[in-house]
Amino acid sequence: MIKCQFEDGWTGYLRHVTVDVIITNNNNEILLAKRAQDMIKEPNRWTLPGGFLGRDEAITQATIREAKEETGYDIKNLKLLRINSNPNRCGDDRQNVGFIYFANVNGEPENFDHETTEIKWFKLDQLPSKKEVAFDHYSNMELYKKYLDKKVEIPILDL
16 A cells, blocks of 8 residues: 655555446447456456546546547446445555446447457346456446346445
8 A cells, every 4th residue: 555654744545546437338238348468467357448547637537538448439428336445455455446437338449459459248148257357347247237127226335
């Protein structure tokens, strides 16, 4: 965890802010990106497009940017699904506070970046297994399905 010592002697800890987005189409499918083999964490696994908030970025701007970088798609109609501030979420010595959105695809894809080797649309009842999905993204997709079934209200704050 990044530790900061302030002038008054108080010690604080910095958190990382992350964004992820569940991108859907008119067929009610979810778009996933396969992480490249050379990624340090979770290579060759399916993931929701996402990443870290840039220094001079708003959360929604980061979400739109990450979607474009990792899938080549523009997105529209962003809605906040969940805020995940579980201090043990990433398993490292840091806390990633995650803002998880869902949005609609907008237009046709352009090229995606080096972090992604493949993008693919999945039907909600044919998602990859939990072992094939990176990080905690499988649980976010499960929460999205519960939202669609009207079993939870959004935004979901922690769990």
